[in-house]
Amino acid sequence: MLGRGIIRGLIETGRNFCGSYHDKERLTTVQYPEEKLAPQENARTIPFLVYDGNDPVAGLRCTACTICEQECPPQCISIVKDTVKKPDYLGKMQLHPKVFDIDITVCMSCGICAEVCPFDSIKMDQVFELAQGKRSMILHKNNLAKSNTYFGEIHPTEAAAVNEARAEEVRKAEAKKAAQAAPVSA
Amino acid sequence: MNALDQIFVTIQHWLAGLAPAAVQPLVSMLLIIGGLMGVFGGCFALTTIIERKTLGRMQNRFGPNRVGPFGLLQPMADGLKMLTKEDIVPFSADHILHFLAPVALTVPVWLAFSVLPFGRNMYAIDLDCGILFFFAIGSTSELAIFLAGWSSQNKYSLVGAMRAIAQMISYEVPLVLASVPVLIAASSLSLPAIVHAQSGFALGWVPRWNVFTPWGIAGFALFMIAASAESNRCPFDLPEGESELIAGYLTEYSGFKYALFFLGEYLGLFAVTGLGVTLFLGGWQAPATWLEWIPSWGWFALKFGALIFLFIWVRATLPRLRLNQLLNFAWKFLVPLAVVNLVVAVAWWQSSVWQFPGALEVRWLLGTVLLAVPYVWLGRAWNDVESAPRHYRYAE
Numbered sequence: 001m002l003g004r005g006i007i008r009g010l011i012e013t014g015r016n017f018c019g020s021y022h023d024k025e026r027l028t029t030v031q032y033p034e035e036k037l038a039p040q041e042n043a044r045t046i047p048f049l050v051y052d053g054n055d056p057v058a059g060l061r062c063t064a065c066t067i068c069e070q071e072c073p074p075q076c077i078s079i080v081k082d083t084v085k086k087p088d089y090l091g092k093m094q095l096h097p098k099v100f101d102i103d104i105t106v107c108m109s110c111g112i113c114a115e116v117c118p119f120d121s122i123k124m125d126q127v128f129e130l131a132q133g134k135r136s137m138i139l140h141k142n143n144l145a146k147s148n149t150y151f152g153e154i155h156p157t158e159a160a161a162v163n164e165a166r167a168e169e170v171r172k173a174e175a176k177k178a179a180q181a182a183p184v185s186a
Numbered sequence: 187m188n189a190l191d192q193i194f195v196t197i198q199h200w201l202a203g204l205a206p207a208a209v210q211p212l213v214s215m216l217l218i219i220g221g222l223m224g225v226f227g228g229c230f231a232l233t234t235i236i237e238r239k240t241l242g243r244m245q246n247r248f249g250p251n252r253v254g255p256f257g258l259l260q261p262m263a264d265g266l267k268m269l270t271k272e273d274i275v276p277f278s279a280d281h282i283l284h285f286l287a288p289v290a291l292t293v294p295v296w297l298a299f300s301v302l303p304f305g306r307n308m309y310a311i312d313l314d315c316g317i318l319f320f321f322a323i324g325s326t327s328e329l330a331i332f333l334a335g336w337s338s339q340n341k342y343s344l345v346g347a348m349r350a351i352a353q354m355i356s357y358e359v360p361l362v363l364a365s366v367p368v369l370i371a372a373s374s375l376s377l378p379a380i381v382h383a384q385s386g387f388a389l390g391w392v393p394r395w396n397v398f399t400p401w402g403i404a405g406f407a408l409f410m411i412a413a414s415a416e417s418n419r420c421p422f423d424l425p426e427g428e429s430e431l432i433a434g435y436l437t438e439y440s441g442f443k444y445a446l447f448f449l450g451e452y453l454g455l456f457a458v459t460g461l462g463v464t465l466f467l468g469g470w471q472a473p474a475t476w477l478e479w480i481p482s483w484g485w486f487a488l489k490f491g492a493l494i495f496l497f498i499w500v501r502a503t504l505p506r507l508r509l510n511q512l513l514n515f516a517w518k519f520l521v522p523l524a525v526v527n528l529v530v531a532v533a534w535w536q537s538s539v540w541q542f543p544g545a546l547e548v549r550w551l552l553g554t555v556l557l558a559v560p561y562v563w564l565g566r567a568w569n570d571v572e573s574a575p576r577h578y579r580y581a582e
Contacts, residue, residue: 002565009503013244017499026246 044124049144056145061121064097068113076106100141191481231261244502271441283337288446291330298323298457303378305483316377338438346434350425356516361412363524364405367531368465381469395468400553401531406466417455421504463489
């Protein structure tokens with residue numbers, strides 16, 4: 001009979017209307033500023049620089065090799081090498097950046113910089129509340145440097161693998177040094 | 187009870203009495219106009235937020251809940267946004283007509299409220315031809331909508347306006363035909379008289395509202411369907427079909443003119459809902475004697491609110507019709523049923539002289555059968571037409 005479908009539809013919407021008041025499960029909307037969903041592990045927004053230890057200047061992994069600067073498709077990274085060197089985690093003397101700027105209004109969050117970095121220095125962040133009043137949004141070295149602990153929090157799997165690889169390298173380097181040192185002392 | 191019932195009338199008389207005697211009729215009229223515009227303007231603001239929240243709840247979401255407590259200040263934010271938006275008039279548009287269209291829509295809609303009785307002794311004017319005036323005023327909105335579509339010099343506007351004309355002219359016929367039995371029953375065209383004709387109780391407890399008769403139920407349903415089409419409500423909102431026509435006749439309107447169109451649309455809905463309450467639901471009358479402590483205007487507001495909620499409910503449920511379905515539904519389903527309903531109403535009226543025991547039951551049975559058989563038959567025929575495979579003459 002004509003109208004049965006209409007009645008059925010009205011009952012369905014009526015049930016939704018009443019149900020949404022006593023059954024909170026029905027309302028799937030996340031009330032954003034008050035409630036937030038935890039980001040997925042693989043989520044990425046803008047790059048950041050990882051540093052080891054507690055000192056963002058001494059512990060910065062970046063060696064100013066400029067591979068990321070050259071690979072960046074929209075060319076949002078700008079690096080100026082420092083003239084003095086400092087020791088890296090293996091004790092080798094390495095260059096480090098005097099200036100490391102990322103224009104995040106240009107950045108397209110592709111993650112290529114993080115893929116090409118041979119030093120596991122530049123990684124993708126998960127911050128997303130970047131809106132601000134001024135137009136220019138260039139992040140400098142001091143804004144970009146974030147600790148390895150933070151990296152471990154946002155990308156646990158990747159950070160564990162990186163830490164493991166770096167610890168292995170340190171062990172090898174120490175074994176080599178011990179092997180070199182042993183004949184001299186003997 | 188009586189003081190509360192007549193509070194608005196008393197206030198109006200008292201305020202008018204403060205003016206010099208020469209201008210008292212004018213002041214009295216202006217007070218009514220101001221009151222109507224205030225109440226129904228507020229109703230418009232309230233309905234937009236309630237509609238959005240109800241639609242949200244019916245789709246298992248919250249609806250607007252950010253501006254003010256529970257989002258209640260949302261209409262203010264919307265109004266401010268509309269006021270401060272740039273008013274764009276297309277270069278090739280007819281500037282005068284483009285400006286006049288929203289005015290021509292909004293002004294007559296206010297006039298429609300002048301004949302509605304909102305409570306005991308609460309009406310602006312008691313016209314002897316009240317309902318004719320109402321329908322005459324209501325039909326001018328077609329002109330305004332066509333004006334908007336034509337003056338915009340935009341194909342989408344024009345198609346939307348053509349649809350609006352086709353739809354509103356078609357649905358005016360069942361709208362008027364559905365209200366004719368009420369006029370027969372009340373033997374008057376004046377709306378306060380129609381309300382008075384529905385006073386009292388049958389069998390001592392059933393109110394003598396028109397909706398409690400076989401022809402009243404059918405007439406009410408027909409009236410509500412035609413009313414939602416007449417005020418361009420979902421599922422009959424083809425003239426502004428966003429999915430295919432951008433926004434129909436509203437395409438070239440922005441800012442406050444756009445808001446005026448919405449105001450006109452909602453006021454048209456309020457007016458025709460008020461008419462539905464007056465014609466079929468006994469106007470401002472209470473459904474039982476022990477409920478008469480609620481003032482008459484309170485009863486009108488309750489019935490009015492319930493019908494507005496019904497419109498929102500239907501909007502949340504039904505998808506939009508196709509144009510040929512829309513027109514077929516009007517001419518092949520609603521109009522024949524309305525004519526049948528007229529016959530049933532006359533039969534009901536003529537058989538009121540029957541005195542034998544069980545006469546009421548026999549009359550009810552007769553009325554129901556006379557209405558149900560054409561309903562099922564027409565519904566089946568309409569279903570057959572609509573479910574048949576379609577042939578696209580030009581697309582194949």
